[in-house]
Amino acid sequence: MTVPVAPLIEQFRSGLDAPICLTWELTYACNLSCVHCLSSSGRRDPGELSTAECKRVIDELERMQVFYVNIGGGEPTVRSDFWELVDYATAHHVGVKFSTNGLRITPEVAGKLAGSDYVDVQISLDGATAEVNDEVRGQGSFDMAMQAMRNLSAAGFTGFKISVVMTRHNVSHLDAFKAIADSFGAQLRITRLRPSGRGADVWDELHPAASQQRDLYDWLVAHGENVLTGDSFFHLGGYGQELPGLNMCGAGRVVCLIDPVGDVYACPFAIHDAFLAGNVKDAGGFADVWRNSELFTDLRRPQSGGACTSCSAFDACQGGCMAAKFFTGLPLDGPDPECVRGYGEAALAAADAGAAPRPSGDHSHRVAPRQGQPSRARQPVPVSIGPRPAQLAPGAQPVANRRSVPDRACDQSPLAGFTLAAER
Amino acid sequence: MRLTCWSRKSPSTACAVSTDRETGGFDLDAAWRLHPQVSVRPERFGALLYHFGTRRLSFLKSPALLTVVRSLDTQPTARAACAEAGIGPAELPAYAGALATLAASQMICGRTA
Numbered sequence: 175m176t177v178p179v180a181p182l183i184e185q186f187r188s189g190l191d192a193p194i195c196l197t198w199e200l201t202y203a204c205n206l207s208c209v210h211c212l213s214s215s216g217r218r219d220p221g222e223l224s225t226a227e228c229k230r231v232i233d234e235l236e237r238m239q240v241f242y243v244n245i246g247g248g249e250p251t252v253r254s255d256f257w258e259l260v261d262y263a264t265a266h267h268v269g270v271k272f273s274t275n276g277l278r279i280t281p282e283v284a285g286k287l288a289g290s291d292y293v294d295v296q297i298s299l300d301g302a303t304a305e306v307n308d309e310v311r312g313q314g315s316f317d318m319a320m321q322a323m324r325n326l327s328a329a330g331f332t333g334f335k336i337s338v339v340m341t342r343h344n345v346s347h348l349d350a351f352k353a354i355a356d357s358f359g360a361q362l363r364i365t366r367l368r369p370s371g372r373g374a375d376v377w378d379e380l381h382p383a384a385s386q387q388r389d390l391y392d393w394l395v396a397h398g399e400n401v402l403t404g405d406s407f408f409h410l411g412g413y414g415q416e417l418p419g420l421n422m423c424g425a426g427r428v429v430c431l432i433d434p435v436g437d438v439y440a441c442p443f444a445i446h447d448a449f450l451a452g453n454v455k456d457a458g459g460f461a462d463v464w465r466n467s468e469l470f471t472d473l474r475r476p477q478s479g480g481a482c483t484s485c486s487a488f489d490a491c492q493g494g495c496m497a498a499k500f501f502t503g504l505p506l507d508g509p510d511p512e513c514v515r516g517y518g519e520a521a522l523a524a525a526d527a528g529a530a531p532r533p534s535g536d537h538s539h540r541v542a543p544r545q546g547q548p549s550r551a552r553q554p555v556p557v558s559i560g561p562r563p564a565q566l567a568p569g570a571q572p573v574a575n576r577r578s579v580p581d582r583a584c585d586q587s588p589l590a591g592f593t594l595a596a597e598r
Numbered sequence: 599m600r601l602t603c604w605s606r607k608s609p610s611t612a613c614a615v616s617t618d619r620e621t622g623g624f625d626l627d628a629a630w631r632l633h634p635q636v637s638v639r640p641e642r643f644g645a646l647l648y649h650f651g652t653r654r655l656s657f658l659k660s661p662a663l664l665t666v667v668r669s670l671d672t673q674p675t676a677r678a679a680c681a682e683a684g685i686g687p688a689e690l691p692a693y694a695g696a697l698a699t700l701a702a703s704q705m706i707c708g709r710t711a
Contacts, residue, residue, distance in 0.1 A: 182659055185643045192639070194646065194655065239639040241648035241655070267637065269650055291635075292650055 186428050189474040192238035193464065194428045197442040200228070200256065201248040201434050202537035205277050208300075208311045210339060210380060212443055213433070214371040215248040216539035222434040225255040227455065231432065232259070234460050235268045242269030242292075246442075248434065248537075251278035264292040271296060273337060275315060276322025284322075284329035296335040296363065297322055302350035306343050310380075323358050332359035335402065339367050342379075345386040348393050352401070363402035366409075368443040369501040369511070371533050377502070387514060388413065409498075411490030412514040425496060426451065426473035430464065438463045440473060443497035446534045480507030487515055494518075503530030624698035626677040626690075630670040631709040640664060647705050656705050663696055670706060 203218035204211070223231070235243065243263065250256055251274050263270050271294035279287075279295070287293055297319050301307030304316035326334050336355050338344065344351075348364075355362040369377035382390060391410040394403065398418050405424075407417055425441035426449075432438055436454040439445055451470050452463035464470060482493040493499075494510020502511040503525045509517035632638070635651040644658035645667075658664045665683040666676075673679035676697055677690075685693050700706045 182643055182657060185641070190641060239637070241637055241639070241646075241650075242653075269648075269653075271653075294653060 186424070187474065187476075189427045189470065191465065192240055192461075193430055194424075195240060195242050195244065196235075196430050196432060197244045197246060198231075198432045199246050199248060199434050199442075200250040200259070201253050203252050204247055204249040204275075205252065206249065206275055206312045206315055207539050208298075208315075208372070209376045210300075210310060210341075210367060210371075210373040211538075212368055212370040212373055213246075213248065213445055214533060214536040214538050217537045218248075219434055219537060223436050223454070225258065227436065228255070228259050229262055231436075231454050231460060232263050232266055232268055234454075235263075236266040238461055238464075240268060242271060244296075245270055245272040247273075249275055249277055260293060264290065270294070271335070273298060274322070275311070276319040279322035279325050281325045281329065284325040284331060287326065288329040288331035294334065295326065295331070296337045297326075297360075298337050298339075299351070299354075300339050300341065301344050302347035302354060306347065309343070310339075310341065323354075323360065327358045327360075334358070334360045335363045336360050337363045337365065340364055340382055340390060341367055342382045342386055345382050345390055348390070348397075352397065361400070361402060363404065365404050366406040366495070366498075368495070368497050370443040370445065370497055372538065374501050374530070374533055381512065384514075384516070384519075387512060391417075391514075406495075409491045409494040409510045409512055410514060412485075412487030414490075416490050423477075423492070423496060425449075426470040430470075432460070438467070440469060441497060443495070444500065446500065446531055448500070448531065450534075478507050480505070482507070482509055482517075485515060485517070501530060501533065503527060624676070624694045624701060625708075626680070626694055626697075627675050629674060629709045630676050630679075630697070630701075630706050632667060632670060633704055633707050636705050638664070638668070647700075649703070649705055652704055654703055654705075656700065656703055659696075663693065666693060666697070667700070667706065671709075 199213055199215075201218055201222055202213065202215045204215040207216055245260075250272055253259070256278075260270050260272070269292045273296040275298050279297075287295060298311070299307060299316070299319045300310045301316065307316040307319070308314065323334075323336070336351065336358075338351055351364070352362050354360075367373060367377065367381050369381075373380075387410060390407070391413045394401065394407060394410070394417055395415065403417065405417075411417055425444065430438055430440055430451070431442040431445070432454060433445065438451045438454060438460065440449040440451065449469065451467035454460045454463070456463060458466070479488055479493045482488050482491075491510065491514070493507070494513060496506055498511050499506055499508065502522060504511055504518070504521050509515075509521050511518040511522055513519075513521075633649060633651075636647055636649050639646045639648075644660050645664040647656040647658060647667075648654075649656075658667060662683050662685065666679050666685065669679040669682050670676060673682055676694075680690060680693050697706065701708075
């Protein structure tokens, strides 16, 4: 084509009439209590969308031609209507990829999934050994995930995804993760640890050390073609070559999140009132939120990179991840907390950690809080039904500041597997 | 939207004609079609294509290319589809290249007849 690449990216930056794909968390209920859960899941929210409400959302996604949804939670399969909703979505031409810890992937379910054309499965695993995995995801979770994979493999389901959040305890497991994926004919997907949800409480101790970031980058350069990343490591582009993927932040432009109560957020890692665009139960439905909400309209305007624009790495990293900055208390037009040039560490040292915005809502199991952490888990469950709050929550950023989000990709892999076909 | 009885257990046989992935060569004089598992969403810039079998997303970067892709099923050859869409000889190589890319990613495939 005579049309150069840039205009296509510009089209994406200014937003599409419908998301390319979106993440939909069906429930906050979960059998596990992973320490880094980005949605602080554990207990079901009484305001979660009903079966009928979920089907209305699917109808709308079909009308908008959203090709597929990434369904997560919580543990989505604990919803009693989960399989009914999966069947409803695929019958209405909305493909499904769902994330699970393996709880309900019995041999029988695996057989059903293997015969389904429009369903993909993603098993979460955060260590290549039970010791490392279970430290983050809980006792017995490694064995449960491995059994689910064995069941899928035995049923003939190839190409399912193994999804790993990279921490300082599992960067050294990369080759082992790849070997596990290869042994099942599965595909490895690795994503970045975000300080979102409960992840905010453990980010300091779990995010990869600077030297490990370099190891991770080198590994991705060597294996990038066969490993999915959800574009989540573009902040590492500052080391040299850009990693494969779409070079822009998709939040509110080509991706978004629908949470269990129907709230629509700009991205799965930004569950905070500052990034809340509306609710699928609002009068205009999801389409109106996507197309006309003040927040998304704002995110689709040209963004400023602030001081980072004078850095030689800016073209590659574009200032990094909006959510990572927000929840570590850094300004959105400043460096990413894991900036490969070290500006993030300096910014974190200068920032007031106590002033960092707290994630909105907490559905954690009522267990003793991690030592040294505030006891947020004992607070009442916020139920997000009724009219939208008129004012921003404490810690929320005013609209004017939201404009300074980085101009780069950072989503929960809506564009994984994305190819630039027909780019001539 | 087109759905078929494709299954991951028995890979599709819908692509009756193989393409030369090594060279990206594209046979303009063959009969082509949109892969039955591919969904097309028109956009301002052209279209988004999603392949439910490979789970890959592609972009058609011009409305004219969308016209070509949509008429592959009914035109006897890709060359005829391009002509129908008003693609001139000077532009034809670029369109053939784009179609080759789409064929390599199985977004379009050959058909017999």
